[in-house]
């Protein structure tokens with residue numbers, strides 16, 4: 120396997136050709152903030168939190184979809200990147216109704232953790248307070264659109280790991296939303312296999328197990344890892 | 358079909374041409390002002406006057422001065438009648454034989470016409486867009502024949518490279534380089550796509566080309582396909598252009614019947630088929646990766662590049678995607694030579710550019726000018742300035758991705774680099790003129806509202822950022838904003854510009870940034886003084902810089 124050598128934050132790193140900057144960084148123990156990325160499903164480069172600086176490239180590049188190249192010099196931390204990341208988080212918090220105090224994922228939420236890690240301690244933008252619904256028609260799961268960050272992770276696990284293609288994105292711009300089948304109540308879906316992968320994939324409290332209350336929603340990502348490892352490495356985790 | 362057949366069609370067409378021709382514009386602009394009825398009554402008037410053997414009433418495409426439509430031109434007399442009503446038909450026909458007519462005549466010696474230079478629009482307003490013979494009579498499809506018979510694909514690419522042609526879809530990427538990249542890609546199935554989505558508000562250049570000269574586009578696409586080794590083409594055109602779509606369908610059918618599309622084009626070992634795909638009018642579907650997703654039947658959202666379409670495009674095959682106007686230049690370059698084309702325009706911007714001139718300007722319509730023509734020539738001479746004695750205040754180019762240049766910058770030549778340096782872009786060719794009654798903050802809000810509505814919603818900075826930018830602009834316009842809001846506005850522009858996934862978000866702040874650059878005062882005038890916020894919630898009030906003053 121051809122190897123590429125590069126530096127990330129000054130640290131020499133070797134990576135396999137075809138790996139992304141994010142993977143190379145993770146292997147080297149360097150953390151880059153991500154939200155739309157989920158190990159095991161294809162990346163879409165949508166949240167823009169993983170943007171990094173690469174020497175000689177004027178644009179910022181999303182680490183999750185940028186392939187390593189020989190002698191690449193990557194910077195994952197700078198004042199500018201920190202400012203951008205905080206602002207992107209501010210935009211997400213202002214966009215829908217993220218009320219941590221009453222959220223099932225309080226304390227275990229990726230959005231919340233990102234805000235803490237990036238030092239986003241206040242929101243300067245006007246909260247939009249959009250009127251969103253909660254879909255609790257499914258027997259086991261619920262979907263609270265107020266807490267959705269449109270990372271599309273649920274859609275991708277549903278399509279590419281479960282293969283059910285139940286979840287999708289509809290609408291445009293700020294009206295974009297996650298739908299079930301042809302925008303039906305989740306409970307009426309004939310394609311949903313109730314596998315629960317979307318619930319495991321969700322970074323916030325938007326998708327949850329029914330019956331969980333504030334801060335009770337625990338996710339078990341190992342379930343996804345189990346399948347992804349089986350598929351990609353052809354081995355079962357025992 | 359080969360060259361001899363082409364020449365025979367041409368010769369027959371010219372031989373049977375009637376001595377007097379009435380050209381009626383039936384492109385969308387004139388159709389919307391009742392041009393169809395004008396043509397029909399002219400037909401009838403010619404019959405009634407018993408002149409059917411002498412006079413041809415021909416439907417043609419855009420004759421440029423759309424604001425004065427319906428337009429009727431008379432050959433060979435060289436008259437342009439304006440705002441023609443169906444009732445005028447009899448007098449116009451009578452005037453052919455020395456009679457009188459009161460119908461308003463256009464001044465063909467006005468700079469609006471004389472400063473134009475037609476390459477892309479050379480047949481527009483001249484030929485009948487629904488008859489392939491009409492195009493062939495204007496030397497149509499000869500360039501394709503030249504390419505297929507006399508040139509290797511590489512030579513075609515070299516010609517395009519040498520001509521200096523750059524993409525007219527907005528970004529101005531060198532067309533020859535793009536072709537060369539696709540040509541050298543491995544892969545048995547390659548595609549050529551024509552981007553006819555034209556979603557900028559106020560822009561109608563591409564529509565005019567499609568409605569006025571559809572075969573020119575097909576010929577350009579076929580030459581491109583031959584050069585890069587593709588056998589399948591798609592034209593992605595928005596559903597809002599029904600006339601363009603219908604003329605394209607007609608043109609494709611005729612080209613197939615004449616052996617100019619399909620297998621064995623012009624009896625050469627070259628196969629090329631073209632299909633039309635109709636977009637549902639989403640601006641973002643003009644972005645190349647979203648457009649390809651849309652053709653594939655997916656949701657029209659952009660994806661990160663690389664991989665670029667040239668490497669991995671439609672159905673994962675190497676794909677060439679060019680704008681309508683870019684492709685429409687190709688037959689002329691092949692026919693007249695790269696050097697001829699490279700001799701027009703400026704050092705880095707070659708050829709001509711078509712603009713849709715609109716807004717607060719006396720002459721609205723379609724113009725094609727050599728690159729490097731100054732904005733002043735376009736606005737003051739050709740467009741004859743703002744109507745009703747108003748002053749031109751600013752010129753907007755590039756639509757929602759572009760910027761507003763103030764009247765003081767009117768001497769700027771239109772070329773890619775000059776416009777970009779001033780914070781605007783060439784864009785696809787919309788040019789909107791504003792007079793002193795226009796509030797520039799309002800203009801910025803208008804374009805931001807457009808971007809906000811058209812954002813696909815995939816990436817955070819564009820989806821949520823345009824909403825907040827719009828809210829901030831709105832706040833400023835309602836006189837509720839303070840200096841701190843303005844600061845936030847600028848910070849957010851910086852974010853959206855540098856972190857969005859695709860060109861829509863990356864350029865959405867441009868109208869705000871350029872109005873801030875040239876009309877900052879208009880923003881400042883609307884700001885309110887900061888209310889003494891409790892120190893705990895905001896920054897503590899700054900001590901006065903000059904306590905005595």
Ligand SMILES: Cc1cc2nc3c(=O)[nH]c(=O)nc-3n(C[C@H](O)[C@H](O)[C@H](O)COP(=O)(O)O)c2cc1C
Pocket residue numbers: 523524525526527528529530532552553554555556557640641642643644645646678679680681683684785859860861
């Ligand atoms: C939001 C957005 C909208 C676009 N719309 C159009 C369009 O309507 N027509 C077009 O030709 N190019 C459009 N483009 C540019 C295309 O992505 C692409 O660059 C172009 O079709 C390439 O052709 P060219 O090299 O001939 O200019 C758009 C780009 C963006 C980011």
Ligand code: SF4
Pocket residue numbers: 641658659811812813814815816817819820857858859860861862863
């Ligand atoms: S910049 Fe806007 S239009 Fe482009 S991908 Fe992001 S949300 Fe969609």
Ligand code: FES
Pocket residue numbers: 152153154155156163164165166167168169170181182183184
């Ligand atoms: S993790 Fe890379 S863009 Fe979201």
